[in-house]
Amino acid sequence: MLISTLxxxxxxxxxxxATAAIADLVEVSIANNLRRDITGALLFTGAHFAQILEGREDVITALMKSIGRDERHDxxxxxxxxxxxxxxxxxxxxAYNGPSLFIARHVARVLASPPGVDKQRTARWLTDTMLELMTV
Known part of the structure; x- marks a missing residue:
């Protein structure tokens, strides 16, 4: 089954x-994602990451465990x-289109949101933002 994780x-x-680290991260991730049949998009605000991953459930689950151990973020x-x-x-x-500094406060707000926040609305907004940035 295909899933999407944001x-x-x-x-x-x-x-x-940051510039060199993100360039390296994107280059390695593209190669790994092609091998694993993963698609998606990455936003980097300078302070935060937002990423959508699409692929087989078992592959995405394994990747999320790896991402959770990655010391480049918490x-x-x-x-x-x-x-x-x-x-x-x-x-x-x-998909990556360079630093997205103008949405930094919005992504920071997502992390600071209380548990009752409407995550579906947040997910739609972030997904739409990523799609718009990738078609520039």
């Missing part, structure tokens, strides 16, 4: 190393995980 996390990457919060009828980012092993 998470946000806080970056632990030193700001002076406070990983899954916003949405749901079955997927068709991929949204079908043409992208990992």
């Amino acid at each position: 998470y946000v996390s806080r970056s632990r990457i030193e700001p002076t190393r 406070q990983l919060t899954v916003i949405n995980q749901a079955p997927l009828k068709e991929r949204i980012f079908h043409d992208w092993a990992l």
Whole structure:
């Protein structure tokens, strides 16, 4: 079964190393995602990550465990995980369009949201934002 997982996390990457670290992360992730048949998109705000991953449930579950151990970030919060009828980012092993500083406060607010926040609405907003940024 195909699933989509959307998470946000806080970056632990030193700001002076961010450009090189993210370039390396994107390059390695694209190669790994192609091999694993994963699609998706990544936002990096300088302080936070937001990422959508699409693929087989077992593959995404294993990747999320690996991401959870990655020292480049912490406070990983899954916003949405749901079955997927068709991929949204079908043409992208990992869509990334550079730092997205103008939405930084919005992503930070997602991490700070209380447990009762409407996660479906948040997930739709982040997904739509990623799609718009990737078509620029």
